[in-house]
Amino acid sequence: MTRTVWIKADDSVGDWDTRRARITTALEAGADWVLVDEYDVARVRELGEINVAAFRTDGDVTVIDDAEEDEPNARPDAVVVGKDGEGDGTIDLPSDYSGSADLSTIRRESETDTGAYVRILAKEYEAFAEAAAVDADHTIVVGEDWAIIPLENLIARIGEETDLVAGVTSAEEAKTAFETLEIGSDAVLLDADDPDEIRRTVEVRDAAERETLDLQFAEVVEIERAGSGDRVCVDTGNLLEHDEGMLVGSMSRGLVFVHAETAESPYVASRPFRVNAGAVHAYVRTPDGGTKYLAELQSGDEVQVVDLEGHTREAIVGRVKIEKRPMFRVALETADGDRIETLLQNAETIKVATVEGRTAVTDLEAGDELRIYYEDTARHFGEAVEESIIEK
Numbered sequence: 001m002t003r004t005v006w007i008k009a010d011d012s013v014g015d016w017d018t019r020r021a022r023i024t025t026a027l028e029a030g031a032d033w034v035l036v037d038e039y040d041v042a043r044v045r046e047l048g049e050i051n052v053a054a055f056r057t058d059g060d061v062t063v064i065d066d067a068e069e070d071e072p073n074a075r076p077d078a079v080v081v082g083k084d085g086e087g088d089g090t091i092d093l094p095s096d097y098s099g100s101a102d103l104s105t106i107r108r109e110s111e112t113d114t115g116a117y118v119r120i121l122a123k124e125y126e127a128f129a130e131a132a133a134v135d136a137d138h139t140i141v142v143g144e145d146w147a148i149i150p151l152e153n154l155i156a157r158i159g160e161e162t163d164l165v166a167g168v169t170s171a172e173e174a175k176t177a178f179e180t181l182e183i184g185s186d187a188v189l190l191d192a193d194d195p196d197e198i199r200r201t202v203e204v205r206d207a208a209e210r211e212t213l214d215l216q217f218a219e220v221v222e223i224e225r226a227g228s229g230d231r232v233c234v235d236t237g238n239l240l241e242h243d244e245g246m247l248v249g250s251m252s253r254g255l256v257f258v259h260a261e262t263a264e265s266p267y268v269a270s271r272p273f274r275v276n277a278g279a280v281h282a283y284v285r286t287p288d289g290g291t292k293y294l295a296e297l298q299s300g301d302e303v304q305v306v307d308l309e310g311h312t313r314e315a316i317v318g319r320v321k322i323e324k325r326p327m328f329r330v331a332l333e334t335a336d337g338d339r340i341e342t343l344l345q346n347a348e349t350i351k352v353a354t355v356e357g358r359t360a361v362t363d364l365e366a367g368d369e370l371r372i373y374y375e376d377t378a379r380h381f382g383e384a385v386e387e388s389i390i391e392k
Helices: 016-029 038-047 063-070 123-132 149-157 171-182 195-209
Strands: 004-008 033-037 051-055 078-081 113-120 138-143 163-168 187-190 215-236 244-251 254-259 274-279 283-285 291-293 302-307 312-333 339-345 351-354 357-360 369-374 378-380 383-385
Touching: 004 016, 004 163, 004 195, 016 033, 016 038, 016 195, 033 038, 038 051, 051 113, 078 138, 113 123, 123 138, 123 149, 138 149, 138 187, 149 163, 149 171, 163 171, 171 187, 171 195, 187 195, 215 302, 215 339, 244 274, 244 369, 254 274, 254 283, 254 312, 254 339, 274 339, 283 302, 312 369
Parallel strands: 004 033, 004 187, 033 051, 051 078, 078 113, 113 138, 138 163, 163 187
Antiparallel strands: 215 274, 215 312, 215 369, 244 254, 244 283, 244 302, 244 339, 254 351, 254 369, 283 291, 302 312, 312 339, 351 357, 351 369, 378 383
């Protein structure tokens, strides 16, 4: 599931200066959507590139339709109904409501995504949201002083026909929404002015997307000089922490943890954005759980960064440096007796993670144990496949 963060920036949050501040922070933080009134769509487009959802409150003939040819920038990516109507309680629902949602704007043919906005004011509004979800690409539900029960109910009842967007007022509430019933909402709609809260909510989204890997140790059975090869340095557009690195190796099923060059050295200054990853043929793990050859990487690609506990995040490749350098061949044996290998540059600055801690590849000896990621599966064009492949 891909999680997204929406930022509420319609006229209910304040004047244009207040709304613009929220939108600007959303752009800078990396939020996915802003939810505004239809007359603000063009102004949002002027501020930057972000998905724009717009409330429609005055029927089928709107600013949005009129602007399609004259002002294409005023057309939103999604049209949302429910404000100033049944969705937000402006028009009351009967307490015994159990029918369908009469959302004609959503049901009509449209090139844009459609959304329904529902405040969960009472039990009948849960039923209304469930009915609206049948036709809406996005179903936004906002609880009033809510316990988590209404969200649990809707997660359980609403299928994949809609993206469920939970209204929240803090990053902490966003985390809860993403974790509810171990499934979570597809997205959150944050209603908050605090720029730090907006940034923290985006960080919660990113954390919810990331996997945690089960790293293990494998024993070094051979280490030998292997002559010169074409070595790849991966320079990222991100600063890496001291306990972070990348997973690389000659066999896709067993990837070795190689530290980022965050440590100072008598020989060269630290390069906390760099991982000296090995030879051109080696695999490197990517954020989607796949692999790429190091030789294939180029500026703008994403690679997976992992720490010693297996927590992952993504990093953008800024530059790839391929140079001829002397290499070591490192062969390891896993706990179940499988043999994996990789080639690493023969240099003191290349560090791997052993049981004893951060160790230069030049200091490795047979019997040392290296931290690896192991999965007993073959790969075809970087994708895991169920077939027999021999790598040696």
